[in-house]
Amino acid sequence: MHSTPDRDTFMLDGTAVPFTPGETVMQAALTAGHYIPHLCYHREFKPHGSCKVCTVRANGQTVASCTLPAQAGLVIECAAPDLEENRRTLVQMLFVEGNHFCPSCEKSGNCLLQAVAYDLEVLSTDLDHFFPNRPIDASHPGLLLDLNRCILCELCVRASAEVDGKSVFALSGRGMSKHLIVNAESGRLADTDIAVTDKAVEVCPVGVILKKRVGFAVPIGKRRYDLEPVSAQAKGDAPRAAPEGETR
């Protein structure tokens, strides 16, 4: 997409990108059809910039593009080799921090972490795995909570508070012991007021919050990111709802 004379633009890897005042670089780029790799950003929620996968160079300074306000004349570098290398390392960090066994995960093929990793050509985790001991909560009749796969993007926290009005999820601990908690004294998902239809359930980009009894309705190999890489379909609406019949 090219700049229109009546709108301000910034430069993204040599291409002019128009924006509306108040938009961030990420929002404007996706709207204009330019993919910037990201995990914790979701167009329906206020960006908070924790995964850092979307880090770009803006006028020479590295900064997360999802929280960077767009400004006329900004020169953004996204595809530079060092930035790509950093993105790969960040994704590898998320893989070794949790326990991600894609072949046995119901989310495989619909998982944003996996899709971004493939798209960035992350071929191995390279770093030493932490193999943390994280719990699985199967107490809820309709939902499974598998914290082994949590990448701490806080999308469920934001969705539950802002859309569902429930605050089912929050973060506790800090540093490496930061972890997702649920809004119940027992610590069990079954004792919260979460519903299977909540936005918080839908928004999880990885395989942490899964609906029960609908697994593997679509075979691995024919799922969303199996068909087309994330960079080709994330433009403007990422991560969008899975196509019909996949994870309902």
Add this chain to the structure above:
Amino acid sequence: MIGAPSPPALDAGALDRALASHGGEPTLLVQILRAAQEVDGWLPPATITYIAARLGLPRAQVEGVAGYYAFLHLAPVGRYHVLFSDNVTDRMAGSEALLDRLCRNLWIERGKVSEDGLVSVATTSCTGMCDQGPGLLVNGIAIPRLDDARVDAIADLIRDRVALADWPAELFAIADNVHRSDVLLGANVRPGDALRAAIARGERDPELASNERSWRERVPMIPQGPTETLEEIKRSNLRGRGGAGFTTGLKWEACRTSLGARRYVVCNADEGEPGTFKDRVLLSSHADLVVEGMTVCAYVIGARQGFLYLRGEYAYMLPHLRAVLARRRAEGLLGKTIAGQPGFDFDIAIHVGAGAYVCGEESALIESLEGKRGIPRNRPPYPVTHGYRQQPTVVNNVETFCAAALIAIHGGVWYREIGTTRSAGTKVLSVSGDCARPGIYEYPFGVTVRQVLADCGAERTQAVQVSGPSGICVGAAEFDRQLAFEDLPTAGAFIVFDESRDMFEVARNFAHFFAHESCGFCTPCRVGTTLLCNVMDKLAEQKGSLHDLARIERLARLLQASSHCGLGHTACNPLVDTLKRFRPAYERRLQSTEFEPAFDLDGALARARAMTGRDDAGAHIGAVD
């Protein structure tokens, strides 16, 4: 403190009192949780539920805040909870052996609560007693100068279940150890001097502010004290003493001119940088000057409310600080119509931290003040426009406020003449480590490392960690460098290492500090600081290779480029600095400079060889070519 290892019955009355003591105000959640913890010694699940319900907050949010701070406990701790300071200076003074001695004395395991729930012993980040270490905290109260005799005495007091209030006062005596004073530590300022001077600036001959005159002639009724004082602060070239060095006058002016219903003054006394303790001395012996500086700031920017954010490790100072505030209120130097000026209303509340280094970052500090997890905000906007409760807020270091008070009295030109061209004034240093006279030294900016080393009686010095782990490690070849913003910027820490010290172990201690204190918000810092610890531990076990050294450098670039705040940006500094200057300390630990023995293949075949009775060359896997 009364506690038990199993969840006690909910004491609603006690919790109500804890809530009431902070007005049942959700923004005071950290203070409320601190008070609630006094009931049982920890925060049982039912207590969290009760507080959340009473404050109208989601339970998970309250648990999330409690789970963030090291001094708030979601699992039982001993009725006597002992935390040894784990800074490198404590270790150099033998803290690890003393910790083991206390555990042996009490028949307990480190990190575990004794079966009767009486005692637990663990470690914590630097408690700011580096010049009189090793130090510890018992139920949050500091004890310095540990040695075998004092540790044994503490064990006896715990075993005899002596209430903390009845422990010998001598155990808790903390010295100032001031060895060099200059304009700040040597100032003879009576309470109110700086305020009266600031107010008088607006009443002086207009010649003193000729550049303001035309404006004043048009608006003759507005008091000129605030603008005149602001001009003096700007004229002084005072820069923030917390490390970043932002120009104080510009910060105050930006806050003063920002649109907002209310303005706030915040004193950052969350002195968490390992090796730094000068704010402790300023608060214990110059508290009036600190408060005076905050009040001058309030006068300049038009604030009515201030906060002193005191790190939890300094909670022992609370009675003293509260007394200073009360006396100043009685003297008309806080509260309404300060120094007789109608409309000059300002008061200060003390907020006690709960064990989180990152809260020293100003936006994280504000989050904590608002009762949240202390996580640095996205900036811009900055606190000067959107700070506490999204209102214009000045956050300055303790020492900055002291200097501002002096400038209000003596003027900007007087201050600017001290120090160097780009670093005006003096700097208070916290000197610790291998030297004869550790303690507090105040110098004009521009003093050389060599001069400080000579004054503190350091000999055979190998290295100095300037400004703590997040600062710069300099070797002997650099001792003629100057402490100043233009050369070696410093927030005050000055840790001396003589030739007997292993700089690799120093860096490893710092790596663990950053991993412990990472807030975990962003991926690079959360995972990266732990990866760095793992690499350093692997090297310490003599299992490393050149590949691991390269990994440190690669992680350093990543954290520098993509971390959310200064903690992540600087977490690799001690490793990169020591790798550059003391590389042999790393290299002599490498098992091989050729490849990474992440897994011992040949060793893994030992059982197979034993089972087959083979030990020939073909049954071994040699070096990878």
